[in-house]
Amino acid sequence: MADLGSALKPMAQVSLQRLPRALVNVALPGLVAAGLVIAGPWLLDTYTLNILIRALFVAIAALTVDVLWGFSGTLTFGQSAFFGIGAYAVAITFTQFGFGPSQALLALAAAVGSAAAIAAFIGWLSFYPGSTPLYASVISLVLPIVLVQILYSGGTFTGSSSGLVGFESFDLSLESWFRLAGLAVVATVVVARIMLSSDAGRVLSAMRDNDERCSYLGLDTARVRIGLLVVTAVVAALAGFGYVAFAGVAAPENAGFVFGTQLVVMVALGGRGSLVGAVVGALVIEVASAYLSSSLPFVWELIVGIAFVVVIIVLPGGLFGGLRELNAAVRRRLASTQTTPSSPVTLATLAHTAAASDRNDIVVEVSSVAKHFGSLSVLSGVSFTARQGELVSLVGPNGAGKTTLIRCLADGRQRSEGTVRIAGHPINRLAPDRIVALGLGRKFQAASVFETLSVGDCLRIARVRSERPSFIGCSPVLALPPAARAVVENSGLVERLGEEARFLSHGLKQALELAMVLALEPQVLLLDEPTAGLTRAERQGFAAILTGLVARERLCVLIIEHDLDFVRQISSRIIVLHQGRIALDGPVAEVVDAPLVREIYTGAHSPVSTGVTP
Numbered sequence: 001m002a003d004l005g006s007a008l009k010p011m012a013q014v015s016l017q018r019l020p021r022a023l024v025n026v027a028l029p030g031l032v033a034a035g036l037v038i039a040g041p042w043l044l045d046t047y048t049l050n051i052l053i054r055a056l057f058v059a060i061a062a063l064t065v066d067v068l069w070g071f072s073g074t075l076t077f078g079q080s081a082f083f084g085i086g087a088y089a090v091a092i093t094f095t096q097f098g099f100g101p102s103q104a105l106l107a108l109a110a111a112v113g114s115a116a117a118i119a120a121f122i123g124w125l126s127f128y129p130g131s132t133p134l135y136a137s138v139i140s141l142v143l144p145i146v147l148v149q150i151l152y153s154g155g156t157f158t159g160s161s162s163g164l165v166g167f168e169s170f171d172l173s174l175e176s177w178f179r180l181a182g183l184a185v186v187a188t189v190v191v192a193r194i195m196l197s198s199d200a201g202r203v204l205s206a207m208r209d210n211d212e213r214c215s216y217l218g219l220d221t222a223r224v225r226i227g228l229l230v231v232t233a234v235v236a237a238l239a240g241f242g243y244v245a246f247a248g249v250a251a252p253e254n255a256g257f258v259f260g261t262q263l264v265v266m267v268a269l270g271g272r273g274s275l276v277g278a279v280v281g282a283l284v285i286e287v288a289s290a291y292l293s294s295s296l297p298f299v300w301e302l303i304v305g306i307a308f309v310v311v312i313i314v315l316p317g318g319l320f321g322g323l324r325e326l327n328a329a330v331r332r333r334l335a336s337t338q339t340t341p342s343s344p345v346t347l348a349t350l351a352h353t354a355a356a357s358d359r360n361d362i363v364v365e366v367s368s369v370a371k372h373f374g375s376l377s378v379l380s381g382v383s384f385t386a387r388q389g390e391l392v393s394l395v396g397p398n399g400a401g402k403t404t405l406i407r408c409l410a411d412g413r414q415r416s417e418g419t420v421r422i423a424g425h426p427i428n429r430l431a432p433d434r435i436v437a438l439g440l441g442r443k444f445q446a447a448s449v450f451e452t453l454s455v456g457d458c459l460r461i462a463r464v465r466s467e468r469p470s471f472i473g474c475s476p477v478l479a480l481p482p483a484a485r486a487v488v489e490n491s492g493l494v495e496r497l498g499e500e501a502r503f504l505s506h507g508l509k510q511a512l513e514l515a516m517v518l519a520l521e522p523q524v525l526l527l528d529e530p531t532a533g534l535t536r537a538e539r540q541g542f543a544a545i546l547t548g549l550v551a552r553e554r555l556c557v558l559i560i561e562h563d564l565d566f567v568r569q570i571s572s573r574i575i576v577l578h579q580g581r582i583a584l585d586g587p588v589a590e591v592v593d594a595p596l597v598r599e600i601y602t603g604a605h606s607p608v609s610t611g612v613t614p
């Protein structure tokens, strides 16, 4: 019991330290905002209340754009379509069936159900394997255009270009509508803030920073993006529901492309990635347009446009993005004056899953792999196996096909011919995240980390596949497998767990990416020129880490490396690739001093004249 108590003590301390921070960051501002909303009707005139109620519902739609664009990196113009779906669900239901509690529930179900179903379909179209973010944005452009055409051609059912008006709706006072809309905005911001800053919410920021790295950490990013689109579509539909239930009129403009673009402008103005910024951007533009559109009918749009361009040029992160950067700079400056860097994360070590000492099974089987780019054949007839506890170096001149071979092992969709088995399982046409689950980890040539996340959060994302993250909080303890923890401690990253990855040196970023990959507990580790750009001391440190991993953890490491001295120092075997074929495969002493290798590197060798040793 005493041991358990002492183990829990640091956790309890960190949790208690975090509690006031959570209060200051979320609960207090939430309560203040709710107080202002409740007091609002006593302070504002009827006209302003009227404008603000609409603006508040629009702000909820802007928040959904911010979550998609600012937090997960999907630029979308299509949230207006979901707002419109909610708006027309109310208008059509109340027009067709009259108003009552059951009709209200029917309208609610129609809004939520159709928004969710359409979002799931659009998400599937936008994020199918191999699609690009640009493709998703283009689909989001098309959606409101198609929806508005449907509304135009709906005749009296949708009200065509005039929309629907004159239906009975909720009988609430202006004050109640204001408080309802205002509290809905506060609740959306508070819930979004809690979820986005939770361990699960950080996955969205990780996807925004580096989608490819997420896939190679075993995350099905398409599924996460589709799920997020469904949730944000439902929220936007509820905002549209509220807007039209209050206004008593639904128009095609509520679902249109122009409104979708305005939502993006609101978020860009306020600050992409800032929830409060999105709300402020929406309120400023909606209120300004309501006041200016009557006094300056055409000029106000020009004014908004000019203001938008000025803010984007002067403050590319928007109004609140600029404040956030300033805040981060001040905090960094304060942190650099501290003598001992403080880290909000407590490291822990996960137990070993299996005794590793005598494993030497074949874990990589490559058979007749070929890769063609059109008529260009980059790999042909590549076959080899590798065992646990082997460190195999892939060498060869530039353009030999080394990186292409690594890609063919890590992504089942890459190779043109042949088979690959990882830990006995054929990879078929599996995407990288599914191959990670077979026991493969890949480190890229240029350090691939999550630039805006802290070092601790980068490592946490690497554990998401094995440990379901919390949606409401951040664990103060970061539990890593021994190999990953050793890299974190030996490289000095342990001192910088709370710091954003973008501020690390090149060498530390390389170490962080290696630790992230090791946090997956892979059996096979693929490394593409991991020492490029490192200092001599860093290279020696890296060599010690790799040989330790192979000896202690019995990892099978395949490493692309150009420095033959380094290769000689670390390898148990060397494979020489030349013009897409295996020219030599054997123990270090045999391969490094082979005349064939010298010929290949000096360009004197032709596989046709000397014959290839597979």
Ligand SMILES: Nc1ncnc2c1ncn2[C@@H]1O[C@H](COP(=O)(O)OP(=O)(O)OP(=O)(O)O)[C@@H](O)[C@H]1O
Pocket (backbone or CB within 6 Å): 373, 376, 378, 396, 397, 398, 399, 400, 401, 402, 403, 404, 405
């Ligand atoms: N997407 C692509 N389309 C067409 N050709 C490609 C593509 N990717 C790679 N190649 C070609 O395939 C060949 C092998 O490239 P690869 O990057 O695998 O070589 P490498 O041995 O890793 O070289 P380096 O040591 O310079 O990284 C090169 O000639 C390259 O131009």
